[in-house]
Amino acid sequence: RKEVEQDPGPFNVPEGATVAFNCTYSNSASQSFFWYRQDCRKEPKLLMSVYSSGNEDGRFTAQLNRASQYISLLIRDSKLSDSATYLCVVNIPESSYKLIFGSGTRLLVRP
């Protein structure tokens, strides 16, 4: 089983739609979780951290479910500029500073 798994998509949604991505992780002892965004041919950039209680940043909401070992990202009122690949990132417990990336979920927002 991969350490971090994501549905590759693509998710093709109209502008204004709400879309959600899930990501599962294999190590129950992982403590740090993030969503990164990567535009085509660009480097990944931190979108948001994921906290146990769930957190929101504008149109983006991240949640963590430790019991089922998954994290989610919800995007409301999708914009064309949200089109990108969303990478789920989890730390390796034996090494707090080692972050493992999922393969990414591709989102296409159409007019």
Add this chain to the structure above:
Amino acid sequence: DTGVSQDPRHKITKRGQNVTFRCDPISEHNRLYWYRQTLGQGPEFLTYFQNEAQLEKSRLLSDRFSAERPKGSFSTLEIQRTEQGDSAMYLCASSRNAAGGEEKLFFGSGTQLSVL
């Protein structure tokens, strides 16, 4: 520009040649990472440094790969006797001690390696 910078942006080489990439992290960041990314995949961890100490190296990394960070500032990644399978984007990232120990990475634009 105070971000992470990588050089070169692109490298084309013939199989069997050696290549070296450079990364300059954000100046106050003490941790530096190298990742490799191929099309359709997420970044794959290669190695990381805390200051000048290389603390971890991926088991997937063969002996042909070596990384250094001699003065705890810039880092180099060398690939010896390149193979076609080494073709990928090599990404460098840096981070600093964050509140609560949370690790947030800032990436450079990467070096795209093509091995012919």
